[in-house]
Structures are given as structure tokens and as C-alpha cells.
Amino acid sequence: MNNTFELEYNSERETLIIPEYGRHIQKLVNHCLSLPTKEERNKMAQAIIDVMGNLQPHLRDVPDFKHKLWDQLYIMSDFSLDVDSPYEIPSKEEFQEKPERLAYPKYASKYRFYGNNIQIMINEALLWEEGEMKGALTYTIANHMKKCYLNWNKDTVEDEVIFDHLYELSDGKIDLRNIEDELTESKNLLRKRSTQGQRNQRNYKKNTNKSNNKNYKK
Numbered sequence: 001m002n003n004t005f006e007l008e009y010n011s012e013r014e015t016l017i018i019p020e021y022g023r024h025i026q027k028l029v030n031h032c033l034s035l036p037t038k039e040e041r042n043k044m045a046q047a048i049i050d051v052m053g054n055l056q057p058h059l060r061d062v063p064d065f066k067h068k069l070w071d072q073l074y075i076m077s078d079f080s081l082d083v084d085s086p087y088e089i090p091s092k093e094e095f096q097e098k099p100e101r102l103a104y105p106k107y108a109s110k111y112r113f114y115g116n117n118i119q120i121m122i123n124e125a126l127l128w129e130e131g132e133m134k135g136a137l138t139y140t141i142a143n144h145m146k147k148c149y150l151n152w153n154k155d156t157v158e159d160e161v162i163f164d165h166l167y168e169l170s171d172g173k174i175d176l177r178n179i180e181d182e183l184t185e186s187k188n189l190l191r192k193r194s195t196q197g198q199r200n201q202r203n204y205k206k207n208t209n210k211s212n213n214k215n216y217k218k
Helices: 019-034 038-055 057-061 065-076 092-096 116-127 132-153 159-169 186-217
Strands: none
Touching (some): 019 038, 019 065, 038 057, 038 065, 132 186
């Protein structure tokens, strides 16, 4: 007796439109498309929506949970399912439309060690009216730039270098190169960073010891 088994490989099957739901859901959708009456299709579509909801419980926290499921049902039917949907039926053209291209993030010129936020702060300072408040803001920005520089260089830096960089990044509109006030000394900024690191390390050890003690008592 010669037994012959016909094996079906995934490479020979139709491509799943939404693989997350599996092949059985796709077959249900295909069966729904083949039903002759709209009443039958409506009943079948609602049953498929219920099953899809059970298969994706994490979507219940998503706004318009049911709306998303109905959109996915139409997508799996290649937008050819004729049923009464409680939501606006999406179009195939809308689904295939390419999203707008996102702008590439702009960094602070060639001085990337300052980060993008510094450039945002500088641009904001340029909008302020001249006066004591703007002067305090630009001085604070320069101090923060010095701290960023030391985090990158881990050594020391002269105030003149920071003032030159600030002048360049503001397109020559913020000039602190001739001010008498000095920025915070490098050693103080480095000491603050070192103290903060030691404090974090002590807190980590303390929390670890507490956790170990709890496990030991258990």
C-alpha cells in the first residue's frame, strides 16, 4: 500500500496581509468575502472582529479600539468587503499613501557635544528683549555649555572658548566675549559631577543591600 502525503509549505501559500492574526483569521476573512448575502457577511464580520479583539488584548488600551479592528478587517479583505461597518470605511489609496518624510534632527553645528537642546535654548534667548533677564539667561546657557564641554572633554576649558562657541552658534547675535563675569570654575563643575556620581553609587549600594537583606530574611 502506497501512502502519499501532500505537504503544504508556507512558501506556496498566499502572503498574509497582517501576519499577527495568523492564517486562520485570513481564511475566515476570505470565507466572509464569499458569502452570498450581506446579512450573512455582516454576521460573519462581527464574529471575526470579536475573535480579533481576543487575539489582540493589548489593543484594548488603544483609543478607538474597535475602529482599529474594523480597519484591519478591511485591510485583510483588500478593501473589497461589502458589510455594514459602524465606522467610515477606509480607502485603499489612503492606506497606500506614503507618510510625510520626517525632518532629520538638527544638532548644534559641529559642536555635537553640546547637544540639540543648547541650540534650542540659544534660539529662544534670541527672541527675548534686551535686558537683565536676557543677560541672565545667556550667562546660564554659557555655564551649561561649559558643563557639557567638560562632560565630553573631562579636563578643563577656558571661558573664552565657550564664549566663542556661543557667539558662533548664535550667528554672532550673542556676544559674551568682553564681559567681566567669569563662568563657574572647571574644578567646581568637575567636583559636582564627581560628588553626584558618588552619591548615586552610595544609593545603589544601599538599595542593593536592602534587597539582599529582604531576600535573606525570607
